[in-house]
Amino acid sequence: MDFFELSIELEFxxxxxxVGHQGKCANLHGHNYKAEVCLSGSKLDSLGILIDFSDLKKIVNNVLDILDHHYINEIDYPAFLEGKTSAENIAKFIYENIETKIDQKISLDYVKLYETSKYSVKYSKK
Ligand SMILES: [Zn+2]
Incomplete structure (x- = not known):
């Protein structure tokens, strides 16, 4: 069976x-995050495409716009409002919001969130 995996990387x-971190992260600060979103599927459309990259970019950017240039602790998501604004929870938030917007024949494999070029978290539903 055919199997295609595609990914897109966008920044915000x-x-x-x-909140409660025993270190510098307890202070107000910012990051230049990068989100890598990976999808897969086996059925291509009539053009031979799984999902158009420009459509995917719009879907992901609509989700990242909720975060971009915002104070994450004030975003209406339970973990964020509790102060648990970790890369883990941000990756999960992005995953959950993208999942509802993609065609059911496509599987959302994972969201990998880079907090820095060396620190990243990969979230998926296993
Ligand atoms: Zn931080």
Whole structure:
């Protein structure tokens, strides 16, 4: 059976406080985040495409716009309002919001969120 995996990487900036952190992350600060979104499927459309990259970019950017240039601790999402604005929860938030917007024949494999070029978290539903 055919199997196609595709991914897109988009960036955003946001501020946060990791409430209760025993270190610098307890102070207000920001990151230039990068989100890598990976999808897969086996059925291509009449043009031979799984999902058009420009459509995918719009879907992902609509979700990232909720975060971009915002203070994450004030975004209406339970973990964020509790101060748990970790890269883990941000990756999960992005995943959950993208999942509802893509065609059911396409599987959302994972969202990998880079907090820095060296620190990343990969979220998926296993
Ligand atoms: Zn941080």
């Amino acid at each position: 900036c946001a501020a946060h406080i990791l």
